[in-house]
Amino acid sequence: xxxTALSIVGGLLFVAGAAFLLLGGLGLVRMPDxxxxxxxxxxxxxxxxxxxLAGAACLQPDWSLKLLLIGLFxxxxxxxxxxxxxxxxxxxxxxxxQLTMVDHLAEDTGERS
Amino acid sequence: xxxxxxxVAATLTSxxxxxxxxxxxxxxxxxxxxxxxxxxxxxxxxxxxLIALAEGRGxxxxxxxVYALLSFLGVIVVARYLERGx
Amino acid sequence: MSTLLTAMTVVLCIAILVAAIVSIQVxxxxxxxxxxxxxxxxxxxxxxxxxILAAPDVAMTEAAIGGGLTTFLFFFVLARMRNGERxxxxxxxx
Numbered sequence: 001x002x003x004t005a006l007s008i009v010g011g012l013l014f015v016a017g018a019a020f021l022l023l024g025g026l027g028l029v030r031m032p033d034x035x036x037x038x039x040x041x042x043x044x045x046x047x048x049x050x051x052x053l054a055g056a057a058c059l060q061p062d063w064s065l066k067l068l069l070i071g072l073f074x075x076x077x078x079x080x081x082x083x084x085x086x087x088x089x090x091x092x093x094x095x096x097x098q099l100t101m102v103d104h105l106a107e108d109t110g111e112r113s
Numbered sequence: 114x115x116x117x118x119x120x121v122a123a124t125l126t127s128x129x130x131x132x133x134x135x136x137x138x139x140x141x142x143x144x145x146x147x148x149x150x151x152x153x154x155x156x157x158x159x160x161x162x163l164i165a166l167a168e169g170r171g172x173x174x175x176x177x178x179v180y181a182l183l184s185f186l187g188v189i190v191v192a193r194y195l196e197r198g199x
Numbered sequence: 200m201s202t203l204l205t206a207m208t209v210v211l212c213i214a215i216l217v218a219a220i221v222s223i224q225v226x227x228x229x230x231x232x233x234x235x236x237x238x239x240x241x242x243x244x245x246x247x248x249x250x251i252l253a254a255p256d257v258a259m260t261e262a263a264i265g266g267g268l269t270t271f272l273f274f275f276v277l278a279r280m281r282n283g284e285r286x287x288x289x290x291x292x293x
Contacts, residue, residue, distance in 0.1 A: 007114075007115040008114055008115060008118075010115065011114065011115040011117075011118025011119060011122075012118060014118060014119060014122040015118050015121050015122045015125070017122070017159070018121070018122035018123075018124075018125035018126045018129070018159070019125055021125065021126055021129040021156055021159060022125045022126075022128055022129040022132075024129060024133075024152060025128065025129035025130070025131075025132030025133045025152065025156070026129075026132055028132060028133055028136045028148070028149060028152055029132050029135055029136055034142065034144050034145055034148070037136070037145065037148050038148055041133075041148050041149075041151065041152045042148075042151065042152070045152055045155045045156065046155075048159070049155055049158060049159055052122070052159045052162060053162065055122075056162050056165075056166060059115065059119075059166060060166065060169075060171070062171065063165075063171045063174060066171065066174045066175075066178075067162075067174065069178065070158070070174065070177050070178055070181060073178065073181050073182070074155070074158070074181055077181065077182075077185040078155065078185075080185075080189075081151060081185055081188040081189060081192070082151070084188070084189055084192045084193070085144065085147060085148060085151070085188060085192045087192075087196070088144065088192040088193070088195045088196040089144040089195075091196050091197075092144065092195060092196070094142060094144060119203075120203060123203050123206070123207070127206065127207070127210045130210060130214065131210065131213075134213075134214050134217055137217070137218070137221065137237075137240075138217050138220075138221055142228075142229075143228065143229035143230075143232060143233050146221075146233050146236065146237075147236065150236055150240055153214070153240065154240075154243060157243065157244070157247055160207060160247060161247060161250060163203070163207070164204065164207070164247075164250055164251060167203050167204055168253070170255075172255055173250060173255055175255065175259065176246070176250055176255050176258050176259050176262065179259050179262050179263060180243070180246070180262055180266075182267075183243070183262055183263065183266045183267040184243065184266075186267055186271065187236070187239055187266065187267065187270050187271075190270065190271055190274050191232060191236055191270075191274065194232055194274050194277065194278055195229065195232065
């Protein structure tokens with residue numbers, strides 16, 4: 001790897017993405033209940049993975065098409081899996097944190113049934 | 114310079130991996146472990162990209178694509194099972 | 200860059216051991232599904248290990264068979280077993 005400006009930018013993007021991944025892992029350990037963990041775990045890691053893939057595309061410009069495909073796939077599938085998981089956890093009836101103020105899904109299903 | 118930045122990024126990614134692994138080991142409920150599984154596989158995609166950069170072989174990125182597909186499938190299947198059973 | 204690969208191998212080995220231990224000795228509610236999920240995680244991490252050993256085709260096969268197909272098959276069978284038990288109990292109550 002030569003030290004061109006593009007490779008420096010790619011390395012910085014890579015470090016930024018890895019920092020977001022670290023924040024996601026930290027949130028996964030520190031957050032009080034499951035729904036906060038889903039928030040911290042999936043949103044942060046989506047952004048971190050996208051930044052990482054962008055950094056790799058800057059470091060190796062030949063791979064950018066394949067990296068774009070992976071990024072598109074992560075961007076499409078990761079929110080779906082987090083939403084399905086949150087709905088499953090809500091239907092399992094897991095206890096929420098004491099700090100939870102509002103739960104619209106419980107209100108909606110409670111009014112209907 | 115770029116090599117140094119890639120090393121720093123690899124260190125941060127490994128730390129994130131170990132933190133998610135702690136949640137997978139500890140996790141009080143089943144859904145906590147599923148979230149940790151999701152995060153672990155997403156971080157492993159970054160790990161595969163790092164390996165491809167270190168070896169300089171673009172063919173390794175195909176494995177990352179298959180990996181993303183299969184981790185998504187696993188999370189969907191286990192969430193459906195926990196919800197009411199496939 | 201070989202230092203990076205060595206460090207990543209160590210982290211992956213620790214992760215595989217932890218996932219195997221979780222798969223063996225998980226207790227409590229829904230423990231069977233977590234055991235299956237942890238076994239799938241062992242396969243997925245082993246595929247990254249194969250990739251470090253410069254075998255991308257083996258890694259792809261391991262991820263597809265071990266991580267995808269086996270996990271899906273186990274959950275399918277588990278769901279069928281649970282439905283079968285429910286039908287059996289309902290038939291006996293009536």
